[in-house]
Amino acid sequence: MNAPLPTARQAKELAKRLRMKLADDGTEIGHGASLEMIAHQHGFRDWNTMSAALAGGPSHDWPIGAKVSGTYLSQPFTATVMSRTTVRADWVRLELHLDEAIDVVASSRFSNFRRRIFGVVGPKGHSEERTSDGQPQLQLNLLP
Structure with a gap:
């Protein structure tokens, strides 16, 4: 089963951690670029699209056995x-x-x-x- 989408706050925290990890590895990126990367990892075109989807509230997870x-x-x-x-x-x-x-x-x-x-x-x-x-x-x- 696939993990549900993060909340907006969780997605921003993921972006922050990604940016810090890349900086530790010698690659500096801005917070906006890290948000875009997190959006792409979750199948969205860009951060604005993901942010709008997250603002709509959680969608059904449809777990197996439900x-x-x-x-x-x-x-x-x-x-x-x-x-x-x-x-x-x-x-x-x-x-x-x-x-x-x-x-x-x-x-x-x-x-x-x-x-x-x-x-x-x-x-x-x-x-x-x-x-x-x-x-x-x-x-x-x-x-x-």
Whole structure:
């Protein structure tokens, strides 16, 4: 499992320690450059982007074994997180094992039941991909 993003204060402390370590090794850099390096290490384009993401509050960690509820192709479900891979900052690919199979086909002519779902979700718990009615294909919430 990947470590969660640091807070803004922790990121600044990481940048300070990085700058001090580089100085000990004979490379002098400014604090701004060290902040940029920390942002890049966490998958962000620059410090301003990381700082803005951190200001939005913590995102879900989606730990393996966590119970979640949500909708997939507008069908409600509950599931367990089986695997998690970071795709980019705050976006993860999840494998979910559903408690009960759901039919992911809207047609009355045939069915396609699934017990496993793979999807990429962002910091708000939904996918970028949308259904024809504009809803995210996958929406998740952590259960207590």
